Amino acid sequence: MNHFHEDLQAIYEEMVGWRRYLHQHPELSYHEYQTAEFVAKHLLSWDIEVRTGVGGNGVVGLLRGNGEGPTVALRADMDALPIQDEKNCDYTSTKNGIMHACGHDAHTSTLLGIAKVASMHRTELKGNLVFLFQHAEEISPGGADSMIKDGALDGVDAVFGVHLWTPFPVGHVYTRSGAFMAAPDEFTIRVQGKGGHGGLPHQTIDSVYVASQLVVNLQAIVSRQVDPVEPCVVSVGSFHGGTSFNVIAETSVLNGTVRTFNPELRQEVRTRMERIVQATCDMSQATYELEYKLGYPTVINDVNEAARFFQVGSALFGEEAVHESPLIMAGEDFSYYLQEKPGCFMFVGAGNVDAGIVYPHHHPKFDIDERSMLNAANLLLSMALDYMA
Ligand SMILES: [Zn+2]
Ligand SMILES: [Zn+2]
Structure with missing residues (x-):
């Protein structure tokens, strides 16, 4: 496999073509039917063993190499987001309200x-390669867990994955040893008050007032109750209550997210939130329902495989292009693979300020510097080959 860099370079335009096709035909999480078909068709055309419908719309390819070496899995996610594409280019989404705004089209093409x-080059491979084309990364419970339960990691010794990342410049690569990406949990609080006339508040229990206090009081968790050196986020993302200027709202609903790295802190925040919600509602004699959904686990990279990244990455891109990433407060269900097998999840820079590629992930104008795909392909394949060597 000495010439694989040149071979990847030689098919770069083809990768761009796949990516732009998928970009024009995005599919939402749990609905990746045509994308899965697109992937399976290509894998089969290269004489790769294919299993479809893995844990849902997942596709798993197996390329048997030469001999008895290890089996290394590489993962790409395939799903898009419910966002209206607002880019001006000739490969914008053809589907109303659906867009590849996280780069999963490029992961798949890579x-x-x-x-x-x-x-x-299968006869030169010193082990086997498993290609994990994962469905439903964006929405919990996510596709990784279901694919693992359906045998996607059977016989696999190590697993690697990348996320292209526009906040980082193209040409640079990042990861960190140990905890890397946060556990993203979700909460919904329904405050039940007592509706009534806007001019007669004393006869009501104002759910907007109580929910407003909650928004403020919940901020005490991070600012006053959690060790300041422990990363933790509590965000209320939506607040719905009321229908008219002169009516006291009977119910208000808050919806938000908690992000942590430490599993004990994760539980502690939940307990503290329950206490604050109960006490705040009690003050005004409101009642509540608190729904707390645990999201993906923390992404924790294997120490040895992270070390492999720094060595492989430096050889590929030069030491100055390889960085220890800061902790990332976004979540990723790659964490499930890492709970099963040693491996490493890596970020590949995809932003380019000079070219106007500056929009964050999940933004309606999101795009990537497509050269990041070539970097990602070189990195992932090199990690696998290095593991096999
Ligand atoms: Zn995303
Ligand atoms: Zn993503």
């Missing part, structure tokens, strides 16, 4: 490129 090149 892994297809690796599969194609590796399939051309």
Whole structure:
């Protein structure tokens, strides 16, 4: 596999073509039917063993190499988001209100490129490659867990994945050893008051007032109750209550997220939130329902595999392009693979300020510097080959 860099370079335009096609035809989480078909068709055309419908719309490819070496899994996610594409270019989404605004189209194309090149050199492979095309990364419970339960990691020794990342510049790569990305939990608080006339508040229990106090009081968790050196976020993302200027709202609903790295702190925040919600509602004789949904676990990279990244990355891109990432407060269900097998999740820079590629993930004008796909392909394949060596 000495010439795989050149081979990846040679199919770069093809990877761009796949990415732009998928970008024009995005599918929401749990609905990746055509994307899965697109992937399976290509893998089969390169004589790669394919299993479809894995844990849902997941597709798993197996490329058997030469001999008895280890089996390394590489993962790409395939789903898009419920966002209206607002870019001005000739590959904008053709689907109203659906958009690849996280770069999963490019992840899929990157892994297809690796599969194609590796399939051309299968006799030189010192182990086997498993290609995990994962459905439903964006929405909990996520596709990773269901694919693992359906055997996606059977026989796998190590697992690697990348996320292209526009806040980081193209040409640079990042990760960190140990805890890397947060556990993203979700809460919904329904405050039940007593409706009535806007001019006669004393006869009501004002749910907007109580929910407003809650928004403020919940901020005490991070600012006053959690060790300041422990990363933790409590955000209320939506607040709905009331219908008219002269009516006291009977119910108000808050919806938000909690982000932590430490599993004990994760539980502690939940307990503190329950206490604050109960006490705040009690003060005004309101009642409540608190729904607390645990999201993905923390992404925790294996120490040895993270070390492999720094060595492999430096050889590929030069030491000055390889960075220890800060902690990332976003979540990723790659964490489930890392709970099962040693591995490493890595960020590949995809932003380019000079080219106007500056929009964050999940933004209606999100785009990537497509050269990041080539970097990601080189990195992922090199990690796998280095593991096999
Ligand atoms: Zn995303
Ligand atoms: Zn993503």
